[in-house]
Amino acid sequence: MSGAGRAVLAGLALTLPFWLPNPYFLHVAIMAGIFGVLALSLNLLLGYTGQLSLGHAAFFGIGAYASALLTLRLEWSFWLALPAAVALAALAGWLIGRLALKLRGAYFVLVTISFAGVVALVSVNWMELTNGPLGLPGVPAPTLGPWSLRGKPAYYYLVLAAVLLASLVCRRLVHSRIGRAFVALRENEPLAESVGVDVTHYLVLAAVVSAAMAGLAGSLYAHYTRFVSPEVFLFSYTVTMVIMVVAGGKGTLAGPLVGALIFTVLPEALRAVVSWQWQMLAYGVLLILLVVFLPRGIVPAIAAWRVRQAP
Amino acid sequence: MAELLQHLVNGLVLGGTYALLGIGLTLIFGLMNVVNFAHGEFYTLGAYATFAALGLAGANFFAAVLAAIACGAVLGALCEQALLRPLRAESIDTTMLVMIGVWIAMQNAELLIWGGVAKSIPHPFPTAPLVLGPVSIAPLRAFVLVLAAGLIVMAYLAIHRTRLGTAMRATFQDRDTAALMGVRIHRMHTVTFAFGSGLAAAAGALLGPVFLAYPSMGDLASLKAFSVVILGGLGNLPGATLGGLLLGIAEELGAGYISSGYRDAVGFVIIILVLLLRPAGLFTKQERIG
Amino acid sequence: MARAAGTLTLAVRDLAVRFGGVAALAGVSFDVHPGTITSVIGPNGAGKTTAFNAITGYLAPTRGRIEYDGSPLTGLRPSAIAARGIVRTFQRTSVFPALTVADNVMIGLHLRGVAGLVDVTLRRRRLAAEESRLAREADGILDFVGLGRRRGERASELPYGEQRLVELAVALGARPRLLLLDEPGAGMTTAEKTTVTDLIYRIRDQATTVLLVEHDMRMVMSISDAVIVLNHGRVIAAGTPAAIQAHPDVIRAYLGSAGDRA
Numbered sequence: 018m019s020g021a022g023r024a025v026l027a028g029l030a031l032t033l034p035f036w037l038p039n040p041y042f043l044h045v046a047i048m049a050g051i052f053g054v055l056a057l058s059l060n061l062l063l064g065y066t067g068q069l070s071l072g073h074a075a076f077f078g079i080g081a082y083a084s085a086l087l088t089l090r091l092e093w094s095f096w097l098a099l100p101a102a103v104a105l106a107a108l109a110g111w112l113i114g115r116l117a118l119k120l121r122g123a124y125f126v127l128v129t130i131s132f133a134g135v136v137a138l139v140s141v142n143w144m145e146l147t148n149g150p151l152g153l154p155g156v157p158a159p160t161l162g163p164w165s166l167r168g169k170p171a172y173y174y175l176v177l178a179a180v181l182l183a184s185l186v187c188r189r190l191v192h193s194r195i196g197r198a199f200v201a202l203r204e205n206e207p208l209a210e211s212v213g214v215d216v217t218h219y220l221v222l223a224a225v226v227s228a229a230m231a232g233l234a235g236s237l238y239a240h241y242t243r244f245v246s247p248e249v250f251l252f253s254y255t256v257t258m259v260i261m262v263v264a265g266g267k268g269t270l271a272g273p274l275v276g277a278l279i280f281t282v283l284p285e286a287l288r289a290v291v292s293w294q295w296q297m298l299a300y301g302v303l304l305i306l307l308v309v310f311l312p313r314g315i316v317p318a319i320a321a322w323r324v325r326q327a328p
Numbered sequence: 329m330a331e332l333l334q335h336l337v338n339g340l341v342l343g344g345t346y347a348l349l350g351i352g353l354t355l356i357f358g359l360m361n362v363v364n365f366a367h368g369e370f371y372t373l374g375a376y377a378t379f380a381a382l383g384l385a386g387a388n389f390f391a392a393v394l395a396a397i398a399c400g401a402v403l404g405a406l407c408e409q410a411l412l413r414p415l416r417a418e419s420i421d422t423t424m425l426v427m428i429g430v431w432i433a434m435q436n437a438e439l440l441i442w443g444g445v446a447k448s449i450p451h452p453f454p455t456a457p458l459v460l461g462p463v464s465i466a467p468l469r470a471f472v473l474v475l476a477a478g479l480i481v482m483a484y485l486a487i488h489r490t491r492l493g494t495a496m497r498a499t500f501q502d503r504d505t506a507a508l509m510g511v512r513i514h515r516m517h518t519v520t521f522a523f524g525s526g527l528a529a530a531a532g533a534l535l536g537p538v539f540l541a542y543p544s545m546g547d548l549a550s551l552k553a554f555s556v557v558i559l560g561g562l563g564n565l566p567g568a569t570l571g572g573l574l575l576g577i578a579e580e581l582g583a584g585y586i587s588s589g590y591r592d593a594v595g596f597v598i599i600i601l602v603l604l605l606r607p608a609g610l611f612t613k614q615e616r617i618g
Numbered sequence: 619m620a621r622a623a624g625t626l627t628l629a630v631r632d633l634a635v636r637f638g639g640v641a642a643l644a645g646v647s648f649d650v651h652p653g654t655i656t657s658v659i660g661p662n663g664a665g666k667t668t669a670f671n672a673i674t675g676y677l678a679p680t681r682g683r684i685e686y687d688g689s690p691l692t693g694l695r696p697s698a699i700a701a702r703g704i705v706r707t708f709q710r711t712s713v714f715p716a717l718t719v720a721d722n723v724m725i726g727l728h729l730r731g732v733a734g735l736v737d738v739t740l741r742r743r744r745l746a747a748e749e750s751r752l753a754r755e756a757d758g759i760l761d762f763v764g765l766g767r768r769r770g771e772r773a774s775e776l777p778y779g780e781q782r783l784v785e786l787a788v789a790l791g792a793r794p795r796l797l798l799l800d801e802p803g804a805g806m807t808t809a810e811k812t813t814v815t816d817l818i819y820r821i822r823d824q825a826t827t828v829l830l831v832e833h834d835m836r837m838v839m840s841i842s843d844a845v846i847v848l849n850h851g852r853v854i855a856a857g858t859p860a861a862i863q864a865h866p867d868v869i870r871a872y873l874g875s876a877g878d879r880a
Contacts, residue, residue, distance in 0.1 A: 069421070071428075116604060122420060123363040124603055127554055131596035134551065138596075142589035186739055193738045193745055194724075194731040194752070201725045204714035208785075211674065211707075212792040213700035213729040222735065252547065256432055263425065294439045301433025305411065308425045 030177060034170035043169040047241060049281035050176035051234050055254075056261040056273030057183045058230035063259070064267035065196060066223045067203030068121065071255055072113070072129030075136045076228040078249035080106045080235025082140065082147060085156040085245040095159035099236045106232020107225045109136075114224030118217045121206075137250035152246025156239050172241055179237055180274070183230050188270055190226070199223050200268075253297065260300055264307055266314025275316055330462035335580045341469045341538075343576025344476030348531040349549060350556030350568035351483055352524030358563025359500045359520045362412060363424040368550030369434035370400045370525040374532025375541035376442060379449045389452050393475075393533045400529020401522040408521035413514065431550070439543040446540035472534045479530055480569055486523075487565065496520060500563060528553070548592055555595040558602050626685070627652045627796055627827045628673070633682035634851075635668050642668040644851040645682065650796070650844075655818060655828045657838045660848035661871060666831040667709055669848070670798050674706045675699045686796065701729055703795035707802065709831075711781050713788065715774035719765055722773050722784050723756040726791020730755060756791070763787045763817060779810040786817065797821060799830040803837050815841055839863065847871065 037043055055077060062070050084102035087093040093101070109132075117128045140147045147153070158167035159175065166172050190196040198219040201209035206216055239245045257280060265276025284296050291299075311318055349371060356364045377399040381392035407430065415423050453471060457464040465473075487493035498506040499516045507513050531549070532541075539545075555575055560567025575595060583591035628650035635643040643665045650656045658666045671677045673684055675696040684691045691699055714722050731752055737744050760766045763783045768776060773784050782802065789797060802818070803811045815837055822828050832838050838845060839859040847855040847862060849871040855862055862868055 067421075069424070116600060120603055123357075123424060124558075126363070126424070127558065127599050128603055130551065131599040134596040135593050135600075138590055138593045142587065189738050189742075189745065192749065193733050194728055194748075195733065195735065195738055197721070197725045198728060200717065200721075201714060201728075204716060205712060207676065207696075208708065208712045208714065208788065209725065209728075210676075210696035211700055211705060212726045212788060213697050213705075214725065215695070215697040226735070256428070259425075259428070292440075294436050298433055298436035298440065301429045301431070301436060304429030304432065305426050308422055308429065309415070312422065 034173050040169050043173055045282060045285050047169065047173050047176050049278050050173070050180045051238050051241070052257065052261060052281050053180045053274045053277035054176075054183045054230055054234040054237070055258050056265065056277040057180075057187050058227045058234065059258045060262045060267055060269075060273040061187065061190070061199070061223050061227040061230070063262055064269065064272070065191070065199035065203060066220055068117075068125045068220065068223075069259070070113075070129040070224075070227070071126050071252075071259070072131070072133030072136075073227075073231055073258055074250050074252065074254040075129075075133035076106045076109055076231035077235040077238070077254060078136065078140065078247075079109050080232030081239040081245045081249045082153075082235075083232070084236035085153045085239045086146070088157050088240075089153060089155065095157070095240055099233070102236040102239075103229045103232045106235065107229035109232075110224040110226075110228020111221060113228070114221030117224075118220065133250060133252075133255070137247060140247040140250060147247075150247055152244060152248075154244050156243045156245060158243060159240050176237055176241075179233055183233065184270065184274065186226070186230070191270060195219065195222065203268075256297075256300065256304075260304055260307075262314075263304065264311075264314055266316035266318075269314070269316045272314050272316040276314070279315075331584070334463045335584045336577060337463045337465055338469075339577030339580035340573060341465070341473045341476075341576070342535075342579060343573035344473050344480070345531040345535050345572075346552055346556050346575050347480055347569045347572025348476055348527045348534075349553035350560060350572045351480065351565060352527035352531075353553040354557045354560065354563055354565065354568040355496075355520050356524040357557060359496065360412070360517050361420055361423075362521075363420060363427065364524070365424065365427045365550060366407070366430040366434060367524070367528055367553050368546030368548070369431055369438075370404060370528035370546075371532035371535075371549040371553075372435070372438055372541070372543065372546035373403060374400050374529030374534075375449065375536030375545065376438060376447075376532075377529065378533040378536055379442075379447050379541055382450060389450075393530070396533035397526050397530045400532075401526030404525025405518050405522035407525070408518045412517065412521065416517075431546075435543055435546060442541075442543065444543065446542040448540050449537040451537040468537060472538060475534060476531075479527065483523075483527065484565070492519060548595075551599070552595045555598045555602075558599055625652065626650065627654075627687065628829065629683075629685040629688075630669070630673070631683040631685070633669065633672055633684065634680045635665075635672055635677060636680045641851050643672065643679070646848065646851065646853050648846045648853055648856055650827060650829050652827050653822070653825065654843040655822050655830070655841055656844045656846065657842040658829065658831045658846045658848060659833070659835075659838055660854075663850075664848040665851040666848055667800060668851075670706055670800055670831060673699075674704060674798060700792055700794075703793070704798065705789045705792045705794035705796075706798035707785050707789050707800055709800040709804070711778065711785060713773040713781055713784050715772070717773060718770055719760065719773055719776070719784055719787075720753075720756055720769040723759055723787050723791050724752060726759075726788035727752045727755055729792050759787050759790050762790070762820070764813070779806050782806065782810075782814070783817075786814075790821070794826055796827045796829065799828065799832075801831055801833060803832055803834045811837060 033046060034043060037046065059070065059073050062068050080102040083105045084098045087098040087101055088095060113129060113132055117125050120128055141150055158165055160166065166175055198209065198214045201214050202216045202219060209216055235249065261276030261280050262273050264279065265274065266272025287296060349367065353364060353367045356362055374396045377396035378392045381387040381395045382389065387395065411426055411430065412423060415426060451468055453467040455466065457466050458470060487496060495506065495511045496516055498509065499511055499513060503513060552575060556568055556571040559571030559574060575598060579591050579594045582594040626649050631647050633643055633646045634641065646669060658669065660666055672679045675694050679692065686702060686704060714725060731748050733745055733748050760769050763786055765780065765783055765787060768780060773781060776784065802814050806814065811834065818828055818841060842859050845857065845859050845862040846853060847868050854867045854871060855865045
């Protein structure tokens with residue numbers, strides 16, 4: 018994207034609450050931001066290391082529960098609970114990374130699904146901690162000094178900051194030897210090993226950073242909806258993330274954000290017309306169509322189109 | 329002791345159907361190199377097809393179960409021809425994503441057709457349990473066990489005693505040589521997928537009346553099928569059978585002696601532990617597909 | 619023998635590798651002296667690539683010792699072995715296909731960078747400095763192998779001969795002190811082979827010891843300081859090219875295998 022285009026985009030994002038009067042639209046923007054962080058997080062694994070995590074909702078859920086429990090039960094400030102939630106999710110990511118160290122492809126997928134399955138069952142069954150299926154209501158909204166960030170405009174800026182942070186981390190990683198090691202694992206593992214890339218170390222690192230980001234999104238989600246229940250572990254969250262990344266363009270920096278925007282706004286726009294079930298059905302069909310017809314995703318397709326248009 | 333025996337019997341009933349699921353998945357995985365995340369949806373399909381055949385067509389229960397199996401096989405064949413055949417040259421990751429798409433689409437189609445409320449599938453068996461010494465078993469469950477065992481034996485015979493089965497085994501062992509010997513690989517793939525899907529539908533038709541039919545029942549079925557395949561080793565038919573029985577019994581014991589809330593965690597823990605400690609499966613010494 | 623061991627670049631002792639019941643290597647011993655170009659030759663299935671895989675940690679030997687600069691390598695992972703300065707190429711062309719030539723080499727330079735997670739996320743200037751240093755090194759390597767003009771192209775889109783050069787450039791990125799080349803001339807035209815031969819000399823001149831597996835006898839005999847002949851998983855001869863060419867066992871092994879093929 019050109020510098021001018023980027024400036025316009027930044028301007029729009031920064032002033033959004035001022036020209037988007039309807040709080041419902043702002044709600045959609047906030048959810049798009051939270052999913053944007055999630056999609057960026059999944060993309061680190063799926064797009065760069067080439068390993069698909071179908072247990073990503075677990076990291077999201079761990080972040081949400083950790084943040085909710087710390088603020089509710091221990092009355093921690095949001096600003097302490099957030100990093101703690103991120104750290105706990107990162108720890109879970111480390112665990113998965115260690116477990117799946119030698120596993121690739123389908124086996125990696127199965128371990129991540131199983132991990133998410135176990136965590137979800139714990140959230141339902143450990144009543145004393147999680148309140149079971151009833152969930153945890155009344156998660157406090159964050160405050161900043163004397164101000165509450167309860168309002169949508171304020172929360173929008175909080176989420177926007179998280180999106181920027183996650184994008185920045187991804188950008189720096191990708192343009193460093195760490196990101197190149199991720200890609201090397203995806204492209205040709207034996208060759209990567211032959212020039213000294215400790216592939217398993219970088220897979221664990223990718224899992225940790227990815228899980229931390231998902232935990233960040235989880236914490237933001239918990240304090241925004243102010244309610245956490247085992248639904249945060251729903252498989253449909255993971256599916257949504259996968260669609261966002263695959264549609265936007267896996268292994269690109271902008272793709273997950275574009276995907277998150279499209280697949281948050283579109284369902285909301287279509288909500289009046291079609292039911293949620295139809296949408297999920299369409300998601301399934303769309304995933305098939307995307308993989309068959311647009312395997313690299315929207316962002317690379319546009320980039321390729323622009324190259325062809327250029328004289 | 330009586331309690332333990334009872335758990336073992338219940339475990340066998342579950343395990344028999346898990347074995348059916350596992351055999352189907354391990355064939356597809358082994359022969360086609362496709363990670364079929366939609367496998368559980370064919371299980372769901374089997375349950376709903378039975379329900380539909382009973383309720384809508386007024387069929388006899390046994391005919392309904394057969395119809396469900398046929399339905400799974402036909403839809404499996406269609407799915408293979410329409411989606412997987414064009415993607416034969418693609419990587420395993422591509423087909424995996426496509427099958428995840430099929431999984432989501434099928435599940436939500438079922439949700440749209442049948443609604444989210446669980447359906448109970450009527451069956452002609454008396455509810456009074458058969459008592460055999462210290463253990464008792466509901467007649468329906470006994471029927472499930474017998475039919476599952478029968479289907480497993482049939483699957484073995486089909487693979488070991490028929491020309492088609494021989495061609496299947498040949499393809500599994502060495503696709504190129506099999507093709508040179510005149511095996512039509514395309515057809516083998518369709519047959520394998522249909523066969524595997526039919527077995528999954530059979531498992532659904534059998535367990536549907538025992539529990540309930542609901543749209544998301546396939547999620548756990550898929551994962552259980554994967555646990556079975558991982559326990560038994562990729563493409564290992566006897567392994568899948570043993571793995572299925574083992575998982576069924578382990579779940580019953582886990583639910584009975586630890587906590588029923590964590591019944592389904594048994595499969596997850598098995599996946600993680602086996603992949604961690606013995607990635608080739610527990611029964612790797614055994615012959616693969618014959 | 620024991621006196622010389624300290625100065626050997628590579629000392630392979632009684633190396634054995636079995637696959638199931640088959641012995642791919644049945645107790646192989648040989649030396650590689652520093653600053654030399656040493657070739658491993660032998661008929662197909664003699665165990666050459668197996669030896670490479672065992673030396674570089676891609677498979678675990680059933681028996682034997684491998685010493686590099688006097689310290690054992692056995693049990694180390696491939697990446698750890700690369701970190702000690704031993705880098706190998708692969709028999710079949712092996713690049714990072716979707717990446718540009720320059721990015722391929724940047725991955726090869728992995729060990730030349732130090733940035734960890736903290737540097738990458740928090741120390742922007744340090745990261746930028748490292749990136750530009752690595753980019754300069756990558757340019758230097760690409761010029762060295764003669765791929766300077768290809769740096770922006772996708773590796774998978776290059777012709778075969780140039781992909782093999784990319785592979786070499788990736789390996790050179792790790793600054794090997796011992797470079798193992800698995801059939802660098804395979805499938806190349808005579809002109810390309812000349813380029814590769816010339817490159818191997820220049821790599822040797824940069825204080826890198828070279829060990830190569832090669833089928834092209836003309837290339838082997840002209841380039842090597844020492845030749846090791848494997849057959850059926852055993853060393854049947856070792857010595858200078860002239861001595862090897864005159865060795866009766868070698869002639870028999872090659873004629874024998876040629877006879878099998880006929």
